[in-house]
Every structure is written in C-alpha cells, then in structure tokens.
Amino acid sequence: MRAIDLLIADLRAATADPPQAERAVRWREWMQSVTLPDILSLPARAGEVPNRLWLAEMLSSWLQVQGAGTPGAGLIWFNLGVELGRIDRPADAATAYQNALLLRPDLWQAAVNLANLHEATGDRNAAAGILASALQEDEARITLLNQRGRVLEAQRRLAEAEQCYYRSLLVDGDQPDVVQHWAFTRQNICAWPVFGPPVPGRTPDALRAQSGALATLSLIDTVAGQRQAVAAWLERRLAKAPAPTVRLAPAEGYAHDRLRIGYVSSDFCRHPMSYLMAELLERHDRSRVEIYGYCSSPEDGSDVRARVLAALDQRRLVRDLDDESVARLIRADEIDILIDLNGVTAGERLGVLRWKPAPVQATYLGFIGPVPVPELDYILTDEHAIPPHLAGEYWPRPLYIPGVYQANDSRPVPLPPVSRAAEGLPEGGFVFCCFSNAYKITETMFDAWMEILRRAPGSVLWLLADNEWAAANMCARAVEQGVDPGRLIPARRVEPSHYRARLALADLFLDTTPYNAGTIASDALRMGLPLLTLSGETFAARMAGSLLRAMGLPELITRDRASFVEQALRHAGDPAYHAGIRARTTPERWLATLGDTRAFAKAFEETLEKVAIRRK
Template identity: 25%
Template sequence: MQSVFGFHNPSRARAFCYATTASDNSVHRQQIEREAPVFRDASTWTADRLVQQIVQDEIHILVNLNGYTRGARNEVFAARPAPIQMSFMGFAGTLGAEWCDYILADETAIPPDTLRPSRRNLGLEDQLLDQQSHDDEDWVYSENIIFCKETFFCCDHAQSESRESQSTWEDEQSKRWKMRKELFPSLSDDAIILGNFNQLYKIEPTTFRTWLRILDKVPKAILWLLRFPDLGESNLKRTAQEWAGDSVASRIWFTDVAPKHQHISRARVCDLFLDTPECNAHTTAADVLWSSTPLLTLPRYKYKMCSRMAASILKGALPNSEEGRQAARELIAEDDDQYEEFAIELARNFSYRIQPSGHGEGVGRLGELRKILFDSRWTCALFDTRRWVSDLESAYDEAWRRWVSNEGGDIYL
C-alpha cells in the first residue's frame, strides 16, 4: 500500500499515518514516510498518548490496518478516538468488536448472507438491540460492509515497474523458460510445475492429500514449495512418503524463500499456482497474478473471509469481460473435488513446444489463461491503485455523510 497515501486527492482526503511499529528502513516504509501528508512514528507511544494525538488531530475516520496481527493497537480503537472506525487489508475477517463500524470488502470476500440482519452501528443503543438476535440468527459479521464494485484488495505492483518496460508476450515466454532452466536445471522439458509459495502453516491435511492425489494423477508434474520454514521440508516430505509413496514424494521440490523482488519475478516459472483453501494466499496471490501465473483457488467457507480472499483477488486480476468471467469459472472451484478435478485437467492438457529459438512455449488452456492475465495486467482492477484510492475516497465521503445524517447500513460503491 506504499503509494496509497500519496495518491489521495487533497481536496477529498488528507491521510494521517500513525506507525505503530519501528521503521525497518525498507523502501516501502521510506516512501510512506515521504509521501504521507502527515506521518507520526508512534511505535514507542503509550495507548493514552496515541489516543490523545488522534483526538488532537481531529481525525474523522480512523482505519485499522492491523486487526489481530502483529503490531496491532486495538486498545486505541476501543477508546473510540474518532467518530468512524474501519478495518481493511490487515486482517481478513470480522473483528467482532463494537468499536469497528465498517469493513472494506466485496461480495466475493464477504457474502451478504453472512451479515447480522440488524447493523445500524450508530450508538450503544444499536449494540444492545443487536444483541437480541445474537443467539437465534446464523450470521458472522457485525460490522457494516463497504462493498467495492471491484476487488477490495490493494497492491502496488503497477508502481514497481513502468508500463513502457513491459516485455512482449514472446519475450516473456523466453524469459520464463530461461528462468525455469536456472531454477530447475535438471527438470525435463515436458514437466509441469505446480506451486504454492505460502507459509507452510497454511497447508492442512485435506489440502496436502489433494495435492498428493494431483501429483499421482499427473506423473509429469512436480510440486514447488518454499522452505517457509526450513523444518517444514522434512516433515512434508516424510508425510508424502507415508501417504503416497516415493514416486510422488520425490516430485515435491523445495527452494529457499527469495527476496521480494526476486520472489515476484521467479513466480512466472510456476505453471499453475495451487492455493490453500483453508487460508488463502493474500499478498502472495497478488504477487503470483502480477507474474501472469494462473491461480487455482477454492473459497471453502462462506463465513471465513481468509478462505475467500484469493477468489476476490483473482477476479480483480482478470479482464471485466466474458473471457475474464469464463477464466474465473475455470480457476475458482466450488468444492474440494472440483478443485482437484480442475488442477488435474489443466495440468494434463498442458505441454511445452520447443521453439526454434530454444525456449518452450506453453500449449493448452493453462497457456491461454496465462496470456489473458498477461494482457490484462495494466488494465485490470487489481493493479489499478489509483482506481482503488478513488473508490476508497468515495467510501470515506459516504460513510461521513451517513454519520452526519445519523444513517446506518452497508455501503455499495
């Protein structure tokens, strides 16, 4: 999100950034410090001091970018230093707290039928009234939702390279093949690379068994995982041998975690990214799609936002056309069986044709899906950060108008 704060239209919004963690001196942190209209390093401040500063700054809308993750300062939000308080990006799910009025999302990430029926969220009286339906209603989200018309996810890849520097499709194919040979020099030319670059804790037994069955049914495929952490490699290898035998376990290949820019660049080597349905790839999904690699996902739970994130991100990376919608239908499974079927079909019907120049060109639906993602990188919603900022400003405007008018309810952009 490092470009967001500098992209705001000064006539619509002025961003005050309160940094709750010490600087890591990364280029991203430096850019935020440089471009945010007001930047305050609050990493050593007490909760009381931070609350008082927010009140003194007369903040209209306070945004929680941490949720229940490292660096969170939720006690500040519990003090209610701003009239309106929101959550987005940092935590994929409900905060389950009366001090969070809105979540920024879309109907893929948060289906409307998972919302509490009564959610005015304007005062204590509303909270007491809402408690009456606590026991007899099947709902998860107590917050009002700001439903984005495109994906709610924000990333900054389009600002990391200029459009003029984008390779042609032919050059991209050549670059992919060269990098594939550098990363996996012993891999045969007809091998299909399935991959997942999430932290290994996201791989639960059901998903791992599915991956082993996919490898068993696609003998020319390998599964590329990261040593994230190192200990995971030996554990997963041993489990694969016990569950599927050496012929499958030997085709699970691990590499070290790479620096961010290298990670994004080499993601293009993967032929199909297999998402983890229990807890999806989030930032990693955006990284993979920026590399134009097709991503197969399963929104396993209606009520669990972290299992629905990749579907939202994928839709945002595809063109807003029938071609894009068809691609989404082929890459977003409805259940575990379909996830397995989709992966096997895509991998089995994909091959490489060696060109006169020496590089392999992908043939099959996977190659077509990659071309769709490649062609839409600069026009799709996911990587249009300025579009996202403009939509966010519209959300701020409407949320403030409703607060002034004493109106509640969800906001549809």
C-alpha cells in the same frame, strides 16, 4: 523505633538525588539489627517511593553487613535484581540474579528474570540455556516451560518450542495462551493433525477454539467459528487493561473541508501490507482527503517504509506512546475516519481503538476475518469476499468497496533474470507451485495436492522451504500418500524482486484453503501465473476468488476438493486449455484490473465518504 521502620521513613522521604555518604553509614549501622524477614518485607512495606535507587542501596547495604552468602541472602539478591531492573541498570540486575541462583538454584523466578534480560539484549541463546537449566519438577515447571517455549519460538527453533508448549499442556491443559502458541507452532512445522497429540481433559474442538486469531483462519472455515475464536482471544487480550470509560470522538463528527483519514499500523516497514498500500497512499486525491499515519513500526531502513512515510501528509511516530496517548493524539488531529491496518495481528494497537478517538473506525487488510471489537464500525471488503447474505454474521459489519477489496501497487519493479535450472526445477514437465507460508497449509489441502501429483505424471510441486521441520513433515506425508518426495521442490526465501520474477517459471499456483493467498495471489497473477483456488465460507477462504473475479477468471475458482483436483489435472493434461487460461492471465490484464490503483483509490474514497459523519 525499630531499624526497619527508620529505613522505611528514609525511603518515603527520599529525593531524586543519590543517598549522601552519612546516610549510607547510618543505614549500615541500622542493618546490624534488621532481620531477614524485615529486609524481605521492605519493598512491599515501602510501596511506591520517590527514588527506587535508595531502596536498591538499602538491599545492597544489608548484604554487605549481614554477608552476601548468608542463609536467605538468595532472596535478597533476587529483590535487588528486581529493583536494579526498575531503575534501568540491567547489567547490575543480571549480576544480582546470578548471585541469587548461585545461592538458590531452585529460585526459578530469578532464572525467568535473568533470561528476560538476556533476551532484551538479543542473546536468545543465553536466555534459552538459563531457562533449560532452571527446569524444576514442581509448580515452577509450567512457567519455565512456557517462557522457554516463547524464547525458542522467537529464535525459530520451532520443533523445540513445540515440545516445550506440549509438555506444559500435559501438566495443565487449561492454558489458552499456551494452546495458541502450541497450535500455531505446529501449523508452522506442518505437524499434522495439528491437534493430534492428546492433551488431558481437552478435545480437539476445545483446543481449536483456543488456538488464537491468526491460527484460526487456517483451522476454521465458518464465520461463526472464527468469530467465536477471535472473540475469546480478544477477551483474554483486552482483559489485561480496563476499557476506557470515555469516548474521545464527538458523536456529531467534525466540519472539515477535506476528509481526514488516519491509518494506524505497526507494519509501515518491509511487510506485505506496505507493499499493497504504498500506491493507494500516494494516489489519494488531496483535493478531497488529507492522510494521517500513526506508525508504531520498527525503523527497518527499507525503501518501502520510506515510500509509505513520504506518502503521508502528516506522520505521527507513536511506537513509544501508550494507547491512551495515541488515542488522544488522534482526537487532537480530528480524524474523521480511522483505519486500522493490523486487526488482531502482531503489533496491533486495539487499545487505541477502545478510546473511540474517531467518529468512524474501520479495519482493513491486516486481518482477513471478524474483529469483534465494539468500537470498530466496519471491515472494508467486497461482495465476493463477504457475500451480502453473510454480512450479518460479521463484526464489524462489512463496508463494500466496489469491485475488489484489495489495494495493489502498480509501480513496475525491475526483475532479475531467472531460469528453471537455476531454481532447481525440471526444464520439462508441469510445475505446480505454492509459495504461501507453511501455517496456511492443512493436511487436507496437502493431500489434495498429492492426489494431483499422483495423477499427473512428470509434474512437480514447488514449495516455499519455510523451515526444515515443515519440509521434513511434508516429505513424510508425501511418502504416506504414495508420492516420491523428490517431486517436492524447495524454494528458498529470496529478495522481493527475485521472488516475483521466479513466479513466472511455474505453470499453476495451487492455493491454500481455508486461508487463501492474498498478496502472493496478486503477485502471481501480476506475473502471468494462473492461480487455482478453492473458495469456502469465510473472508480468508474467498479472498483469492475476489482477485480472480476482478481479472475475469472465474474458471479458476472451485467450490470443493474434487473440482479443485480435476481442474488442476485439466491444466496439467490439456496444454491447449492451459494455454488459453494463461493467455488471459497477463501482466497487462492485471494492470488494467487489480493494478488500476488510480480507479481503486477513487472507489475507496467514495466508499469512505458514504459513511463519514460530518457536522453541518
């Protein structure tokens, strides 16, 4: 029998124990006659073996016998790195990959794996450096550019990441996942127009359709367009795992005295969703409902995380469980209505929903748009955010909460003292502001803001300084629009209490469209700051209007750019008019409407009761 066949026989008979000393001696004898092609074929020929450590030891034995620097050894070092990674020995794996690259600098797969190991330890600088040095002028270039772009994006080195993605698309424009990251990175740095740089063989419309779920909310203001783009993203996302062939929940439902509501989220941490949801979870009427939480959030030690977890009747920490395990846990808990709080945002667990672990499944708050997953029954909303005449265009279908869709937390927050001077604002003059993330700001909206500044002498625009490239691009655009960039005042990121307090220093919040402010809109109104919005067709373009209607401020809802600009100018130029609106935009009015969480919880529960499936 050939030596390679003897090695494979040993592997298939391997135990969980380390190889014995005499076996290692035998392997070294066999390695004398094992050729390079034979040893390279060993992992594939062995297949699944009881103990991968034995395979790693065999590869190491070959290198010792044949010579660690012998021709072709670079590939063996690479295979050894893969096996060491599989048995959770990352430091040894990194050494193997480094040796592989010393012998084969063109072995880009080793560079990718070594970079992944560094990234897993948090050393993204090392990861980016390895990927940069490994770039090749061949088919490997796309993979390395994409990998480096992703690492740079995670580091918030956004301009460099954008260039990596674009260079990759110049090689091959038909990469939907790269288009998605490229578009969103350009949105985040306010590189307008988003699809200005040409991609060979692709039109801007074709690129827009592949720009990913979250980016779509700022790029498309038609329900049909958003649904098509999200469906394409879901097809790519869900194609990575086959759909379950069974549905876990009984079609007839359960017979519980209290309705069991389960919330699934990766954002039970310091995240806007938790700040909105905390009091609703606390206010649920325990005589009517029982609350379960399926949490895959990071342990960030925040006060809001502790508060959310304390508000749950039953807590299930499922971050380390696969989708099927989470789904079967939900089924075992006999949840009546499962509410997904992520939609298609980061950390989503859509694979759990595919098992249909609850008779009724809905999505809420996390993603303000269509989520065309077949196993979702409803999207929780209100009749302004999704008008009934557009309900048929959405999937899942709308389930209307009376009044307003958005939950809020009315608990008072201690606010620090703030002043215009401390924030770098002029003491006099009208202060417009927008604290939404940069990716929500479109060039069309920004140009409308610049028209307002041109026509309102002495006014300034206070903007979140999200990143240096966005600030530079906005200043350059201001110059193009005939506005002194000094009138754009940067606002740094601060603690939540400071952020809320300083909202009261501005005069008027200028909303973004087609992706309105949501949590920030509610915070502004809570602090007595009027918000001017421009409502479009989609949920995302109507959510601020929903809040304004609930507070009885329909004058602040506009329908087109011209009326948006004129209304903003009226506030800046007519002190009596502005004072009248501000007198109706008070913390007390917010508390009686959007902040009435007790009434909201009751309406929320009654809405769920209408669609609950109960076994008689």
